[in-house]
Amino acid sequence: MPDMHERMNDVLIPLFAEHGLPRPLAIWEGRSPASGDVMTWVMPWGSFDERAAAWAHFRPLFYAARVAHGGDEFVTCTDLTLIQPWPDHILAPASGRGSSCETLWHVQPRIPLAADFITGCDEHGFATFRELGASAVSAFDLMFGPLPYAMVLASWPNRDVRDRAMDQLPALMENAFPRHAIEQNRWEMLDRAPYLIG
Known part of the structure; x- marks a missing residue:
């Protein structure tokens, strides 16, 4: 979980600001009986289409930033809830x-x-x-x-x-x-x- 917080605070949030994505309303730590440590975060969107367009633009930028920071991938599962x-x-x-x-x-x-x-x-x-x-x-x-x-x-x-x-x-x-x-x-x-x- 410390690695995920470091990625969020040092990489993702600055990238969101740079590329016009909304700042998360909140970020939480929790635990799931099935998957252990879980990070949950909420972002506000005006519509589903707005979100889809923003992430289509942002996703390759994030992947490039993740590669640039190096290290093994530690995220094992991602769930999306609207x-x-x-x-x-x-x-x-x-x-x-x-x-x-x-x-x-x-x-x-x-x-x-x-x-x-x-x-x-x-x-x-x-x-x-x-x-x-x-x-x-x-x-x-x-x-x-x-x-x-x-x-x-x-x-x-x-x-x-x-x-x-x-x-x-x-x-x-x-x-x-x-x-x-x-x-x-x-x-x-x-x-x-x-x-x-x-």
Whole structure:
């Protein structure tokens, strides 16, 4: 993971700026049971076509820069996810509002009840996160894959606040939504890369 952070901070972010790609909104470290250490990062795009055109131009430039820096390739897998923010809960984890880490709640509502899940989040779910100390709460839908599929991203001032909240959150969310409303869900802990905290 240190090598990936060095590549991101010293190579990719400067290249993004040089060639007009957006600066990542956030970069996180996490762990996956299947693949071990994982780096997750989010970039804002106006449209899918804008992203496709930008990456078609940028990809060979990045490959050339990677070769120039030498060394063995250490990335073993890359997954792409396209997300659509909920209108009133825009993703803004790196906005400098006293946050240093996040939790990501992955939720697959049952197909007839996706709208009910959104309503429940608006009416009481997001408030629960804030009552437990979250400094910001964002939400978004996945655009591809097993749909409907939502993610709720909660930002926390520090890991201690997050850990105390996570002692309660899974049970509180389970009680807040009827069991039949959610097909499956899981929680992910994300620690923010310090060079993007601002």
